[in-house]
Amino acid sequence: MTEARFAAPVTQYWLMKSEPGAYSIEDLKRDGKTFWDGIRNYEARNSMQQMQVGDQAIFYHSSSNPPGAAGIMRIARRAYPDHTAFDPSSKYHDPKSDADKPTWFMVDVEFVESFTDVVPLSTLREDKAMQESVLLTRFRAPSVQPLTQPEFDRIVKLGRG
DNA sequence: GCCAACGTTGGC
DNA sequence: GCCAACGTTGGC
Numbered sequence: 422m423t424e425a426r427f428a429a430p431v432t433q434y435w436l437m438k439s440e441p442g443a444y445s446i447e448d449l450k451r452d453g454k455t456f457w458d459g460i461r462n463y464e465a466r467n468s469m470q471q472m473q474v475g476d477q478a479i480f481y482h483s484s485s486n487p488p489g490a491a492g493i494m495r496i497a498r499r500a501y502p503d504h505t506a507f508d509p510s511s512k513y514h515d516p517k518s519d520a521d522k523p524t525w526f527m528v529d530v531e532f533v534e535s536f537t538d539v540v541p542l543s544t545l546r547e548d549k550a551m552q553e554s555v556l557l558t559r560f561r562a563p564s565v566q567p568l569t570q571p572e573f574d575r576i577v578k579l580g581r582g
Numbered sequence: 583g584c585c586a587a588c589g590t591t592g593g594c
Numbered sequence: 595g596c597c598a599a600c601g602t603t604g605g606c
Binding site: 462463464559560561 | 586587588589590
């Protein structure tokens with residue numbers, strides 16, 4: 422009699438925003454892997470705390486021309502304290518964050534693929550499969566947000582042309 | 583660079 | 595715990 426001792430692995434899907442002028446999909450391709458620091462929004466943080474190794478995420482370029490989905494990455498390490506919150510010289514320093522009881526967390530992500538062309542936000546807006554997505558239904562969705570598998574698959578399909 | 587929307591802060 | 599002021603986000 423086998424017992425289900427481990428939950429079946431379920432891949433979750435996410436969308437994570439970065440300004441390409443600060444850090445782009447090309448930077449991640451070069452680095453291979455990086456830590457996703459500087460998240461200072463509770464909703465985004467809560468999403469990061471739900472991430473599991475192996476989850477897939479869309480790398481979204483914000484404040485760029487055009488804004489949109491730039492590629493795919495994979496979660497490589499679960500949430501751990503964001504050390505930049507404790508660093509007074511960091512632009513992400515948060516004097517209210519306590520190292521013994523951290524407020525802010527980050528995950529590690531690794532490069533999977535970059536899309537040949539960014540899938541523009543305007544294209545996503547017109548896409549029937551994306552109408553319910555957090556990205557479009559909220560005026561300004563948090564910089565880390567969940568996607569459903571169909572939404573993720575649709576973005577990937579558009580990205581691969 | 584503008585500005586709308588919204589999250590966060592802090593006085594009360 | 596209300597809510598006004600403030601700061602930030604991010605598309606345009």
